[in-house]
Amino acid sequence: MKVESITFLSDLKDVKDIFDDNIDVSVNLENGRNYVLVVGTPKNLLRLMENEKSDFLSPGDPIVIVKKITKEVIEETIQAYAEDDAYCLKFYSAELDTKTLDVLKDRSIARDKLLDDLIEKGQSIDIENYDLIDFNIDNL
Amino acid sequence: MSSTLSNVSKKVRKDKETSKSLDKLEEQLKNGEFHAGRGARKLSGTQTVYYMRAGNKARLFFKYSDKENGAVEVIGESNKDKEQQVIDNLKQNYE
Numbered sequence: 501m502k503v504e505s506i507t508f509l510s511d512l513k514d515v516k517d518i519f520d521d522n523i524d525v526s527v528n529l530e531n532g533r534n535y536v537l538v539v540g541t542p543k544n545l546l547r548l549m550e551n552e553k554s555d556f557l558s559p560g561d562p563i564v565i566v567k568k569i570t571k572e573v574i575e576e577t578i579q580a581y582a583e584d585d586a587y588c589l590k591f592y593s594a595e596l597d598t599k600t601l602d603v604l605k606d607r608s609i610a611r612d613k614l615l616d617d618l619i620e621k622g623q624s625i626d627i628e629n630y631d632l633i634d635f636n637i638d639n640l
Numbered sequence: 641m642s643s644t645l646s647n648v649s650k651k652v653r654k655d656k657e658t659s660k661s662l663d664k665l666e667e668q669l670k671n672g673e674f675h676a677g678r679g680a681r682k683l684s685g686t687q688t689v690y691y692m693r694a695g696n697k698a699r700l701f702f703k704y705s706d707k708e709n710g711a712v713e714v715i716g717e718s719n720k721d722k723e724q725q726v727i728d729n730l731k732q733n734y735e
Contacts, residue, residue: 510681560695595721
């Protein structure tokens with residue numbers, strides 16, 4: 501999907517170490533929607549854990565990993581994440597509450613069941629995923 | 641906090657996790673723990689607005705007080721979905 505604009509939500513000149521930082525990046529896509537991604541470096545993940553005095557990164561949103569925080573690298577990364585209908589860009593920036601995640605999981609279960617039924621009956625499984633937005637898993 | 645941003649705050653706080661995270665950020669801000677979460681940054685395009693970012697969705701926007709040296713004032717709250725909207729509003733209202 502075409503990227504209309506990329507905005508760095510804090511100034512890149514404030515990045516002291518391009519190999520050890522993370523930054524919020526706002527992306528507008530051609531679908532008219534806005535997505536915010538956190539982009540960070542591997543070294544920064546270690547520093548965040550040190551800051552938290554923890555052996556693991558506390559549960560949180562996904563971070564897009566880049567080698568260094570520069571305009572060129574991040575723009576190239578965003579373009580890559582915008583491929584295939586921007587699936588990864590949408591996934592990494594998704595704002596999902598637990599109920600929504602449950603609904604998505606249920607939808608996956610319903611989809612799987614429908615496909616099983618169609619295969620069993622020898623029918624075509626050439627269907628659109630969008631046909632499965634409305635579903636009821638109570639009788640599965 | 642402006643009425644527009646206050647409404648955004650109310651909406652994002654409907655999510656329990658975000659609300660909890662914003663409360664934690666606010667406490668960390670008061671304690672001067674600017675490295676908390678994903679760290680605090682100055683907002684691009686402004687001279688006075690900063691924001692703290694939790695590991696999850698929460699974003700807390702603040703400025704240093706004009707009245708009390710070193711004191712901070714929360715001027716906006718958002719999640720990632722509303723982040724650009726809040727930033728656009730802050731840029732219109734703060735230097």
